[in-house]
Every structure is written in C-alpha cells, then in structure tokens.
Amino acid sequence: MASRSIRLAVIPGDGIGPEVVAEGLKVLDAVAPSSDLKFERTSYDLGAARWHRTGETLPDSVLAELRDQEVILLGAVGDPSVPSGTLERGLLLRARFELDHYVNLRPVKLFPGVATPLAGATPDDIDMVVVREGTEGPYTGVGGVLRKGTAHEVATQESVNTAHGVERVIRYAFEVAASRPRRKLTLVHKDNVLTFAGDLYQRVLARVAEEYPQVSTDYCHVDAATMFFVSQPARYDVIVTDNLFGDIITDLGAAIAGGIGLAASGNVNPAGTAPSMFEPVHGSAPDIAGQGKADPTATILSVAMLLDHVGAAEAARRVERAVSADLAGRAALGPRSTTEIGDAIAGRVAG
Amino acid sequence: MASRSIRLAVIPGDGIGPEVVAEGLKVLDAVAPSSDLKFERTSYDLGAARWHRTGETLPDSVLAELRDQEVILLGAVGDPSVPSGTLERGLLLRARFELDHYVNLRPVKLFPGVATPLAGATPDDIDMVVVREGTEGPYTGVGGVLRKGTAHEVATQESVNTAHGVERVIRYAFEVAASRPRRKLTLVHKDNVLTFAGDLYQRVLARVAEEYPQVSTDYCHVDAATMFFVSQPARYDVIVTDNLFGDIITDLGAAIAGGIGLAASGNVNPAGTAPSMFEPVHGSAPDIAGQGKADPTATILSVAMLLDHVGAAEAARRVERAVSADLAGRAALGPRSTTEIGDAIAGRVAG
Numbered sequence: 001m002a003s004r005s006i007r008l009a010v011i012p013g014d015g016i017g018p019e020v021v022a023e024g025l026k027v028l029d030a031v032a033p034s035s036d037l038k039f040e041r042t043s044y045d046l047g048a049a050r051w052h053r054t055g056e057t058l059p060d061s062v063l064a065e066l067r068d069q070e071v072i073l074l075g076a077v078g079d080p081s082v083p084s085g086t087l088e089r090g091l092l093l094r095a096r097f098e099l100d101h102y103v104n105l106r107p108v109k110l111f112p113g114v115a116t117p118l119a120g121a122t123p124d125d126i127d128m129v130v131v132r133e134g135t136e137g138p139y140t141g142v143g144g145v146l147r148k149g150t151a152h153e154v155a156t157q158e159s160v161n162t163a164h165g166v167e168r169v170i171r172y173a174f175e176v177a178a179s180r181p182r183r184k185l186t187l188v189h190k191d192n193v194l195t196f197a198g199d200l201y202q203r204v205l206a207r208v209a210e211e212y213p214q215v216s217t218d219y220c221h222v223d224a225a226t227m228f229f230v231s232q233p234a235r236y237d238v239i240v241t242d243n244l245f246g247d248i249i250t251d252l253g254a255a256i257a258g259g260i261g262l263a264a265s266g267n268v269n270p271a272g273t274a275p276s277m278f279e280p281v282h283g284s285a286p287d288i289a290g291q292g293k294a295d296p297t298a299t300i301l302s303v304a305m306l307l308d309h310v311g312a313a314e315a316a317r318r319v320e321r322a323v324s325a326d327l328a329g330r331a332a333l334g335p336r337s338t339t340e341i342g343d344a345i346a347g348r349v350a351g
Numbered sequence: 352m353a354s355r356s357i358r359l360a361v362i363p364g365d366g367i368g369p370e371v372v373a374e375g376l377k378v379l380d381a382v383a384p385s386s387d388l389k390f391e392r393t394s395y396d397l398g399a400a401r402w403h404r405t406g407e408t409l410p411d412s413v414l415a416e417l418r419d420q421e422v423i424l425l426g427a428v429g430d431p432s433v434p435s436g437t438l439e440r441g442l443l444l445r446a447r448f449e450l451d452h453y454v455n456l457r458p459v460k461l462f463p464g465v466a467t468p469l470a471g472a473t474p475d476d477i478d479m480v481v482v483r484e485g486t487e488g489p490y491t492g493v494g495g496v497l498r499k500g501t502a503h504e505v506a507t508q509e510s511v512n513t514a515h516g517v518e519r520v521i522r523y524a525f526e527v528a529a530s531r532p533r534r535k536l537t538l539v540h541k542d543n544v545l546t547f548a549g550d551l552y553q554r555v556l557a558r559v560a561e562e563y564p565q566v567s568t569d570y571c572h573v574d575a576a577t578m579f580f581v582s583q584p585a586r587y588d589v590i591v592t593d594n595l596f597g598d599i600i601t602d603l604g605a606a607i608a609g610g611i612g613l614a615a616s617g618n619v620n621p622a623g624t625a626p627s628m629f630e631p632v633h634g635s636a637p638d639i640a641g642q643g644k645a646d647p648t649a650t651i652l653s654v655a656m657l658l659d660h661v662g663a664a665e666a667a668r669r670v671e672r673a674v675s676a677d678l679a680g681r682a683a684l685g686p687r688s689t690t691e692i693g694d695a696i697a698g699r700v701a702g
C-alpha cells in the first residue's frame with residue numbers, strides 16, 4: 001500500500017530518557033510495515049546536558065522547528081545538577097503551553113498479570129482515563145515574590161482558569177466518555193475551597209452535559225478522590241480535572257496501576273494547530289540511568305497513544321496487545337533489561 | 352487532687368457530627384476522673400441548620416465567644432442542601448483563619464488489627480505525622496471572577512505564602528520531628544512548577560534545619576508523594592506541607608491507614624493566642640446520619656489530641672491505648688453501632 005509519511009520529532013532527554021525512547025522507536029519500527037505509515041525522524045538535543053553547555057532550555061529556534069513536525073515523542077528530562085524548575089518550566093511546560101497541549105491524556109489501567117499495591121484489586125476495578133487540563137490553572141507561572149529573603153517575604157502563585165480553556169478540555173472529556181462503555185464522567189476539583197475556579201468548572205460541565213445526554217456526570221473533591229483511588233477505584237471511568245489536581249492523581253493512578261514504569265501520557269492539541277507530544281509519566285531517574293534497568297513499557301504505551309493520534313488505530317491496538325501479552329507473562333520471568341523488554345514487545349508486534 | 356477547669360466549646364455540626372461528638376464527650380467524661388481536668392462545656396449551634404434558619408455561618412458574636420474558650424471540639428459540618436463552599440469558607444475555614452490555626456496536625460498511623468487497602472503493609476510501615484499549614488497557601492480565598500458566565504470568563508485563585516507563615520509551621524514540624532524516634536522531616540511541595548512558593552518553603556526549611564542538626568530532612572514532590580504513600584509509606588516520618596497539598600495527602604493517608612473513620616486532626620494555634628480546634632478529618636456523611644452507623648473513632652482520637660494540647664498527656668495516652676485495644680479486637684466482632692463503639696472505648700478508658 002502507499003505509505004503516508006509522518007514527521008516525528010524525538011526528544012530523548014536525560015537519564016533513562018534515551019534508553020526508553022530507543023525501545024519506543026524499536027516498537028514503532030516493528031509496527032510500521034503492517035501500517036501505511038512511515039516516520040521521518042528528527043532528533044532534538046534538549047535537556048540537562050544542553051542547558052549545562054549553552055544555558056538553553058527550549059530555544060525559540062528549536063520551538064519553531066518543533067512546530068513544523070507532526071508529532072513529538074519525548075523520553076524524560078531533568079537532572080539533580082539543574083536547579084529545580086529550570087527544565088520543567090523552561091522546557092516541558094514551555095512546550096505544553098506554546099504548543100497548546102490543552103489535553104493531557106493519562107490512562108490509568110491495570111493490565112492483567114500486573115501487581116498492584118492494592119489488596120484484592122483486579123483489572124476490572126482499575127480502568128479509567130484522566131483528562132487533565134494542560135495549559136492553565138496553577139501551572140501558568142503567574143505569581144511572584146516580594147521582599148525575597150526577608151522576614152516579610154510574600155510568594156504568590158496564581159491559578160488562572162478561563163471559560164475558553166475549561167470548556168475545550170471538558171468537551172474533549174465528554175467525547176472520551178461517550179466513546180467508552182460506561183459513559184461516565186467525573187469532575188475532580190476542590191470547589192468548596194477554590195470557589196471561583198471550581199464554580200467555573202461546575203457551570204461549564206453542567207452546560208456541556210446537556211449536549212451529551214448519554215454520558216452520566218458526577219463530582220468528587222480531589223482529596224476524596226485520592227481516597228477512592230485506593231479504596232474504590234472502580235468508581236471512575238473518565239475524570240476531567242485541572243492541571244495540578246491532574247498531576248497529583250495521575251501519579252497516584254500510576255501507582256495503583258502497577259507503577260510509574262507503565263504509565264503513558266499524551267500532551268494533546270486536539271485542534272491540530274501544533275504537534276502533540278507523547279511521553280511516559282515517569283521522570284529521568286538519574287539513579288538508574290545507563291544501567292539498562294529502566295522499564296520502557298510506559299514509553300511503548302505512549303507510542304501506542306501517538307499512533308492513535310496520527311490515525312493509526314490498528315497499529316496502536318497491535319502495540320497495546322503486544323504490551324498486554326508481555327505484561328501478562330512477566331511474573332513468570334526473571335528481571336529483564338530495558339532492551340530485552342523492548343525486544344520482546346517489538347517481537348510480538350512484528351510477529 | 353485539685354482539678355483544673357478548662358473551657359471547652361463543642362460544635363456538633365451536621366449529619367453524623369452530633370453522633371460522633373457525643374461519643375467523643377463520653378470518652379472525655381470517662382478519662383476526666385483519672386486526670387486533674389474538668390471541662391466546662393458550651394455547645395454552639397453552627398452548620399447547615401443554622402444557615403438555613405438565619406443565613407449565618409460563623410457570626411462575629413459567636414466567633415468572639417469562641418475566642419474566649421480554651422479549646423474547641425468540632426464534629427462535622429456540611430449538607431448537600433447548602434451551596435458548596437458556603438459552610439466550608441464561611442465556617443470551617445473562617446474559624447481556622449480567624450483563630451490562627453497555622454498548624455493542621457494530622458497523624459497517619461495504622462493501628463494493629465486495622466485493615467489497610469495496601470497489600471502487605473503493616474503498622475511499622477505506616478506511622479507518620481503530617482504537619483499541614485493551615486492559614487495561607489491556596490486557601491486564602493484571594494482570587495475572583497471576571498466576565499462571569501460569558502465565553503470570556505476568567506476565574507483566578509491565588510496561593511499566598513509568607514515567610515512568617517511558612518517559618519512558623521516549619522519550626523513546628525521540626526519540633527515534632529525532633530520528638531520522634533526517626534527524627535526525619537520531609538518537605539512535600541511542587542517546587543519545580545510552583546517555583547515562587549516552593550522556593551520560599553525550601554529556603555526556610557534549609558535555614559531552620561541548621562538549628563536542628565539531629566533532624567534529617569528531605570524533599571518530595573506532591574505527585575511523587577501520593578505514589579510513595581501507596582508503594583513505600585515507610586519513607587515518611589514527619590511531613591511538612593502547604594495547605595492544599597496537606598488536604599490532599601492526608602485524605603490519602605487516612606485511606607491507607609484504615610479509612611476516614613479513624614483519621615483525627617487538630618487545627619492548632621501553637622502560640623496560644625486563640626483556642627485550638629480538634630475534629631475528625633471526615634465530613635458530615637448525611638447519607639448515614641441518624642442511623643448509628645458512623646464510626647466515632649476519629650472523633651475519639653481527636654479528643655486524645657485535644658487532651659495532649661491542654662497538657663493532659665497521661666489522659667491522652669490512656670484514650671489512645673483504649674482506642675488501640677478496641678481496634679485490635681474489631682475484626683473478631685460483628686458491626687457495632689456508634690454508641691456501642693463509644694461505650695466500649697469509654698469502658699476501657701475508665702476501667
């Protein structure tokens with residue numbers, strides 16, 4: 001068949017980033033022949049090493065090149081030698097904001113055979129999708145510091161929420177909920193304390209809900225949600241939530257679904273005005289970098305999300321099935337290296 | 352012995368509030384004879400019922416009376432018939448802010464015999480104290496809404512953090528850490544995103560740490576902390592954190608330590624410029640109100656914290672031992688009513 005060419009930007013990053021990205025690309029290569037896609041890759045050197053060398057995090061020129069790509073795969077960035085916040089705000093969040101990744105899509109799914117820390121929980125209990133807002137809320141960077149270093153210092157952070165931003169992420173969440181068997185959407189917020197922002201989310205949810213009579217909706221405070229994640233995770237199907245609450249509950253979600261080594265995510269610009277970016281939820285884990293110990297599964301599942309995003313649903317399912325089969329057999333195997341896991345999954349994808 | 356008289360304000364509140372408070376007071380009565388304390392109680396009618404009747408949440412006149420008390424015991428307030436935020440901001444948070452409850456003290460402790468949702472976790476793994484800031488951060492209510500109800504609406508919430516507020520809660524947390532065998536203090540924040548506030552917490556922690564060389568300190572992002580709460584809770588001894596992060600992780604803490612029915616808390620004004628307030632972490636649970644189904648244990652443990660606060664450490668230990676013994680035997684018993692549990696614990700305290 002005639003193959004469609006996709007411009008793929010790859011940002012391996014720091015620590016275990018390059019190792020897990022290599023396995024993600026291996027799986028992408030393995031699945032390509034069975035789809036009509038061809039990926040033209042460009043690799044970008046961004047992260048701690050570049051910052052140390054040049055002081056740059058995400059230079060305008062690189063950002064401009066990224067805009068010209070169709071989709072981005074990122075490994076992980078960060079290193080203890082870089083002041084906290086430098087790469088997060090200057091690179092990761094800058095990319096999410098500049099490329100208008102207003103949906104941060106994070107499935108929380110326990111695969112059969114995977115151990116969960118929750119006693120008695122089964123794959124039926126843990127199968128949700130968190131739709132996290134990605135471009136506003138407490139992540140704007142708005143705020144400042146007054147009288148720094150004195151006894152009278154004041155430091156502020158502002159959560160900025162707009163009807164535009166809230167409505168588009170809620171609409172997306174309704175679409176996700178409508179496409180799933182349970183058709184249930186839960187708003188997670190803290191509307192009894194953050195009354196202005198919470199009220200905006202509540203009003204927009206109620207208004208958009210009228211267009212989706214087939215989707216049932218409810219509401220849960222973020223504090224209670226963390227409780228239910230461990231005591232009754234089956235409550236949740238699709239969750240829509242703000243940027244910070246989404247950050248917190250998806251790490252917890254990763255933990256109950258077998259650990260951060262398995263958690264995939266997509267920073268999605270559904271409007272298509274800029275490339276979306278797929279990345280594992282985990283960080284650069286410098287303590288285990290270069291030892292072949294990192295689990296590439298989260299990156300490989302992020303590749304599946306990337307395939308879905310570019311319209312290759314069949315290839316995406318193929319990757320997911322290969323991961324699922326690999327996970328189901330893991331308990332019986334001894335520890336495997338990063339490349340061994342990548343090889344095994346790529347083998348299943350190709351085979 | 353000569354008895355010391357303590358002015359105790361009681362706010363039973365809504366839903367299960369009055370039921371659990373009755374058991375808390377029963378236990379207080381049972382322990383009183385063995386201590387030198389006498390409690391002069393005044394009950395305050397606050398909560399949903401009063402709001403429906405009068406529109407008042409915490410009137411100035413009642414606040415003035417509360418200021419004149421030495422300590423406060425609160426059950427729970429809230430009802431679905433009251434708009435979200437009304438009682439939370441108007442009563443609960445108003446009390447915390449006006450009475451300068453800058454420490455929100457929340458032990459997270461798994462008692463022997465109590466079931467935890469975490470597979471394989473033991474009481475040795477889950478034994479920490481969260482010191483949550485109580486009077487600033489995202490809870491200030493600062494913020495607002497512009498162009499409400501239009502497509503151009505903007506809703507903001509501001510987290511306000513001061514050197515004054517951060518230093519006093521961090522100092523308190525060091526004191527708590529210094530008094531415990533492990534002597535470990537972890538700052539939980541999100542300093543890679545909320546850089547202004549996070550940096551203030553980090554600098555103050557580093558400065559105060561010099562005065563406590565016997566306490567080891569570390570740092571954990573709030574998202575990672577939720578993960579470690581379920582995967583490696585033994586990491587934590589004492590945690591100091593901001594108001595919102597503390598809200599979230601202590602509900603999760605309650606879940607891993609056997610559920611919200613057991614989680615006690617103190618809203619403490621360590622400077623003693625106003626009465627401190629003790630309350631279970633749970634809410635008013637209107638769905639089970641009036642049925643004798645509520646577990647009064649969290650309130651009884653809050654009474655133990657109250658006793659500690661007024662200097663009756665011996666009585667506090669007595670109540671804790673009685674609760675611990677009751678919890679150890681629960682698995683062997685069938686379900687008991689609110690009063691049965693209260694009677695059993697009061698019996699152990701007196702006996």
Ligand SMILES: CC(C)[C@H](C(=O)O)[C@@H](O)C(=O)O
Pocket residue numbers: 088089092093247281543544574
């Ligand atoms: C690294 C950090 C900026 C980021 C976030 O807070 O969003 C990370 O925790 C995540 O969840 O992707």
Ligand SMILES: CC(C)[C@H](C(=O)O)[C@@H](O)C(=O)O
Pocket residue numbers: 192193223439440443444598632
């Ligand atoms: C009811 C609400 C205002 C309160 C809070 O957010 O602090 C509660 O969740 C708590 O933890 O005591």
